[in-house]
Amino acid sequence: MGQTMCVCSRASIIIDNKKYYFVQKLDEGGFSFVDLVEGVKDGHFYALKRILCHDREGRQEAQTEVEMHQMFNHPNVLSLVAHAFVDHGAKTEAWLLLPYMRKGSxxxxxxxxxxxxxxxxxxxxxxxxxxxxxxxxxxxxxxxxxxxxxxxxxxxxxxxxxxxxxxxxxxxxxxxxxxxxxxxxxxxxxxxxxxxxxxxxxxxxxxxxxxxxxxxxxxxxxxxxxxxxxxxxxxxxxxxxxxxxxxxxxxxxxxxxxxxxxxxxxxxxxxxxxxxxxxxxxxxxxxxxxxxxxxxxxxxxxxxx
CATH class of the missing domain: 1.10.510.10 (Transferase(Phosphotransferase) domain 1)
Structure with a gap:
């Protein structure tokens, strides 16, 4: 949770050498959190899903989710804009940058x-x-x-x-x-x-x-x-x-x-x-x-x- 607060307090993150500003929290549940972020260069909004991986199995599950997204290029399956794995000692956070849909679920x-x-x-x-x-x-x-x-x-x-x-x-x-x-x-x-x-x-x-x-x-x-x-x-x-x-x-x-x-x-x-x-x-x-x-x-x- 410390890293989560750190990400938010810095108000920005970098994925694939692109900077995104934190806007607000959208959702959380289990071991994942979803934040609304804004691309500094393009001005577009994105949903940043952060998955807390407590062990090797958790990291593999997050990697599998990334691979599932990458498998599809279809208008009715959510695409993956970018992703990153951020290590903090023995723990890892998987960051999945996804399109943001204002209308919601x-x-x-x-x-x-x-x-x-x-x-x-x-x-x-x-x-x-x-x-x-x-x-x-x-x-x-x-x-x-x-x-x-x-x-x-x-x-x-x-x-x-x-x-x-x-x-x-x-x-x-x-x-x-x-x-x-x-x-x-x-x-x-x-x-x-x-x-x-x-x-x-x-x-x-x-x-x-x-x-x-x-x-x-x-x-x-x-x-x-x-x-x-x-x-x-x-x-x-x-x-x-x-x-x-x-x-x-x-x-x-x-x-x-x-x-x-x-x-x-x-x-x-x-x-x-x-x-x-x-x-x-x-x-x-x-x-x-x-x-x-x-x-x-x-x-x-x-x-x-």
């Missing part, structure tokens, strides 16, 4: 709608959701899975272009589980890295001989779509009440009768949120369905308050 936008007693028009839902799917397709096409898709990990720019962020939980899409020990390892990892109310059913009780694949993201994607429609995740209240999310996800998702979105959108949601991963569609199918819905109702303004 999808979750913050949904919260504002809920506070106003409003809702998101179906046309806007489809536009944003299509972008999320496009970013996820780019990840899956590379043979990886995100593993922590949720509204707080989707940023929006001024034109509502969604960008997937927080690539620290990404790993190879296909994981073959051989034996109860491996199953428990995967289950423990998921408990730490995959947000509980957006976690796929197969990650709660990992079978001793199975294959975990990228369709864990499809389940989470369905939870995000539900959240865009209802302004809360399908299992948020269950978690908040202390009830079992692991038990709840075994049942078909319940769409409230009060839902006023189109039958097509509701059917898409039900098709995505299938408990059995073998029956769950892949990202290409989901993207095709979204594009079809957009073409059939390009001017839909359903449920706009």
């Amino acid at each position: 999808l979750w913050s936008v949904l919260e504002k709608l809920r506070d106003k007693g409003s809702s998101m028009p179906e046309k806007q839902i489809l536009q944003i959701f299509r972008g999320i799917c496009s970013g996820l397709k780019a990840i899956h096409d590379k043979g990886y899975a995100h593993r922590d898709i949720k509204p707080t990990n989707v940023l929006l720019d001024e034109d509502d272009r969604p960008v997937l962020m927080d690539l620290g939980s990404m790993n190879r899409a296909r994981i073959e589980v051989r034996g109860s020990r491996e199953a428990m390892t995967i289950q423990d990892w998921a408990a730490q890295r995959c947000t509980i109310s957006y976690r796929a059913p197969e990650l709660f009780n990992v079978e001793s001989h199975c294959i975990i694949d990228e369709r864990t993201d499809i389940w989470s994607l369905g939870c995000v779509l539900y959240c865009m429609m209802m302004l809360e995740g399908p299992y948020d209240l269950i978690f908040q009440k202390g009830d079992s999310v692991a038990l709840a996800v075994q049942n078909p998702v319940s769409i409230p009768p009060s839902c006023r979105y189109s039958e097509g959108l509701q059917m898409l949601l039900s098709s995505i949120m299938v408990s059995n991963p073998q029956e769950r569609p892949n990202i290409n199918w989901v993207l095709d369905q979204v594009q079809d819905l957009q073409s059939r109702s390009p001017n839909t303004q359903t449920n706009m308050v």
Whole structure:
């Protein structure tokens, strides 16, 4: 923490021989902090993510996150502007310089709608959701899975272009589980890295001989779509009440009768949120369905308050 205060008090940092002024703190959680910084030369704002690496394993995890960012050049996956590793004795800080999106996360936008007693028009839902799917397709096409898709990990720019962020939980899409020990390892990892109310059913009780694949993201994607429609995740209240999310996800998702979105959108949601991963569609199918819905109702303004 001493170094953190030092960085802020100096009011500037240097990455790749370029100077950036500290503006303000944006967020913090776990072992990472996010600050708003301004480029001295270009005058642009950036988000500086600082990860505290307490050991060699922590440094490797930060390095993996850097490599995940560098793997993609896609408008719906957050790019990495620059990075650096700063050593302080036995400890290291990883600095990831990322684009700053003033509108914030999808979750913050949904919260504002809920506070106003409003809702998101179906046309806007489809536009944003299509972008999320496009970013996820780019990840899956590379043979990886995100593993922590949720509204707080989707940023929006001024034109509502969604960008997937927080690539620290990404790993190879296909994981073959051989034996109860491996199953428990995967289950423990998921408990730490995959947000509980957006976690796929197969990650709660990992079978001793199975294959975990990228369709864990499809389940989470369905939870995000539900959240865009209802302004809360399908299992948020269950978690908040202390009830079992692991038990709840075994049942078909319940769409409230009060839902006023189109039958097509509701059917898409039900098709995505299938408990059995073998029956769950892949990202290409989901993207095709979204594009079809957009073409059939390009001017839909359903449920706009």
